[in-house]
Amino acid sequence: MAGDLASFAGALGAGLVILGAGYGIGKLASSALDGTARQPEAAANLRLTMIIAAALIEGLGFFALIQCSNAIKNGPDVAKIQAGSPPAPAH
Secondary structure, eight states: OHHHHHHHHHHHHHHHHHHHHHHHHHHHHHHHHHHHHHOGGGHHHHHHHHHHHHHHHHHHHHHHHHHHHHHHHTOOOHHHHHHTOOOOOOO
16 A cells, blocks of 8 residues: 555656646746847847756756656555564665
């Protein structure tokens, strides 16, 4: 039961990470295009800032996806938890 819950939580977290990162990068690109339309001479600075911010958003998204996949693969050992012994440390 607890292993199924960990797998579900990891899968739900992965979906939320993808949605959040996609929304963040979309909002970032929209704002950068609005800024470029208002001040075309600042396009180079806006582009550089947008690329850096998008890379940071993607990096955070990848890190969160790795954590969610670890939650799916390394769910709690249900038999040990029910027996009352502490779970073994992950290697």
